[in-house]
Amino acid sequence: MTPSERRELVQRLALTPRGPILNPQTMQRIRKWRLVLILLAVAVLIPWTVYLGNTLPDHYVARNWVATWVGFDSLLLAMLVATAIAGWRRRQLLFPFAFATGVLLICDAWFDVMTSQRGDDLLQAILSAAFLELPLAFVLIAGPLRLMRYVAIRHGLIDPDVRMWRVPIPMPELWPDRNPQVVDQDSGL
Incomplete structure (x- = not known):
């Protein structure tokens, strides 16, 4: 079978979601x-x-400085744990957890550098951002994006030559004829 024939077969045989869909x-x-x-x-x-x-x-004294940073780092820790668990258990929740964790790491690097005092504090923030936070953020964002593309290729949804930014969101245009429980949001049916 050609890749397009395989893709068409996979789409015809694909399971549809249970329950009503829009x-x-x-x-x-x-x-x-x-x-x-x-x-x-x-x-x-x-x-x-x-x-x-x-x-x-240019200068502002912030209230709740410690609670803000401890809260942010606690959120980052929770997201890192959730990402690790989803990755360990090979769950698709890895994609949003890893992406969100990567974004939090970029934010952490930005605010660490921008709020640091000149001297050793600033140098430590720059080194931490350059060698720890930003590389880890890149891994956490780029890795799941590549894995999503691999899943789409593996399931025959796209050609292997399609780049990540061109991968479409699968829409249920073909589902209504195979699933009688289509919901019309306006009519309530």
Whole structure:
């Protein structure tokens, strides 16, 4: 069989989710409104960032400094543990846990460097970011992305030549004819 014939066979034989699913029109409407919400957030965040850049003081004494950093590091620890457990047990929850943990590590590196005092404190923050936090963040973000692509290739959803940023989200356009429990969000059926 050719790769496209295998992909077509896998899609025809693929299991469908149990229970009701949304019809394609409702899913498209939800997708559209989520994109509108994200674009509105972008439109609001741009002037807000400019405003903060012009109005925030250069020096500020923060309340709850210890609780903030201990809380952040506790969240980072919990995400690292969840990522390790999902990886150990080979669960797909590894993907969002690892990605979120990588983003938290990037944030940690950024705030460590930006809030450090000049001298040894700043040097330690830069070295920690360069040799620990950012490389680990890269592994935690890039690894699951490559694994997601591998899963899509392995299950015949995409050609091996397709790059990660071109991997589509599988949509249930073909499900309604195989699953009679399609839900129309508007009609309640």
